[in-house]
Amino acid sequence: VQLVESGGGLVQPGGSLRLSCAASGFTFSRYIMRWYRQAPGKERELVAGITSAGGSTNYADSVKGRFTISRDNAKNTVYLQMNSLKPEDTAVYYCNAENPRPPWDDYWGQGTQVTVSS
Secondary structure (H helix, E strand, O other), rough: EEEEEOOEEEEOOOOOEEEEEEOOOHHHOOOEEEEEOOOOOOOOOOEEOOOOOOOOOEEOOOOOOOOEEEEEEEOEEEEEEEOOOHHOOOEEEEEEEOOOOOOOOEEEEOOEEEOOOO
């Protein structure tokens, strides 16, 4: 099983980035997908989630209206479009896959750094 994030980097405040998470080794279309982030000295927090078929999404209040989560089950990939980035969005962003049915397994990617700074 692998979750490989990409698309992170350094961006100025107000800029945009699109993160991708490519999945392999499991039936991607059956899993809820989420993006989490962890800033230095802080706990990991949920950023956004999307159901297995993509019909429902949820977001942290801090990113609503700026971030959009989406998925392409044909490509086994989940995305996070991040607009109007702020310095407080600086963190390592992690992709997570959760099976909503037995055996309720879940997987994590290695993370990708996002730095918002002028």
